[in-house]
Amino acid sequence: MTAAGAGGTFITFEGGEGAGKSTQIRRLAAHLRAQAGRPVLTTREPGGSPRAEAIREALLSGLAKAHGPFAEALLFSAARIDHLDTLIRPALARGEIVLCDRFADSTRAYQGAAGGLDPAVLASLERVVVGPTRPDLTLVLDCDPELGLARARARQAADGEAGPDRFEAEALAFHARLRAAFLAIAAAEPGRCAVVNATLPADAVEAAIRAVVAERLPRLAGGHLEMAGGDAA
Incomplete structure (x- = not known):
């Protein structure tokens, strides 16, 4: 059960550019639909709802870049509010499994650690926007x-x-800070986060993800999720 008190399960995927999140979300969704016997919703941030998708276009085009990381964080927060209210929370309340490509950790990493925004500001935004839906x-x-x-x-x-x-157009040093930020988040919250080696071939990454889900969330399939190919990674 999520911290939001709903009957669903909320799984987020995080990481830098080109880590393979979209591919692995599709694969895990297909696996869980077959194994868990309940609806699986896949979504993304920024985006996931019509209003949030419109904000996504503005953010990824660079429209807000000139206004600094705080302006970008506010836009991400506005998109997240709509996404949570119209898509994620209703799905969790229906008991669905929600797989989301990026969530609040990306704001911490991109606008915070890599963009230089005060972590206290981001923490305040997160408390207001995300609330108990962790x-x-x-x-x-x-x-x-x-x-x-x-x-x-x-x-x-x-x-x-x-x-x-x-x-994606940022300098390599920016992306190095992103990687360090995601690893720091995972180290600080090991109960929630699991690091997966995404340099491996896609099948091996998929197997590793299935193993983590089987260990951390056995309730999704009555205590059993088969590994890719039938063997544990």
């Missing part, structure tokens, strides 16, 4: 920033995208 489990997909950025560029080329977004 993830049951946060999977931090960790990989070297250079590898992640190379993956992001390859994805953009394959998808015919114009180029890097507002955050």
Whole structure:
């Protein structure tokens, strides 16, 4: 049961650019739908609801960058409020499993550790915006920033995208601070967070994620979740 008191389960995926969060969310969702026997909702931040998706476009285009990390944090918070109210909390109240690509930890990392915003300011925003709706489990997909950025560029080329977004375009040092920030969050909250080696092939990452979910949240499948390929990672 989530800290929000709902009957659902809230799992978030965090990590730097190109860590493979979207791929692994799709894979875990398919697995849980087959194993858990209840609805699985996949969503993302910023975004997930119509209003939040509109804010996403402004943020990733770089529209708010000139106004600094506090302005960006406020926009992320506005998107998160709508996302929580219209999508996440109702799904949790229905007893669904919610898998979210990024959540409040990304604001801590991007606008806080990498952007230089005072952690106390972010903590205040988080208390107001997130309240008791905390993830049951946060999977931090960790990989070297250079590898992640190379993956992001390859994805953009394959998808015919114009180029890097507002955050992908930042210097390597920014992405190194992001990685350190996510690892620090995981170290500070080991009961909620698990670090997964995202440099491995996608199948191996999937197996590692299934193992973490089976250990941390056995209730999702009556105490048993099979590993990828039938064997424990």
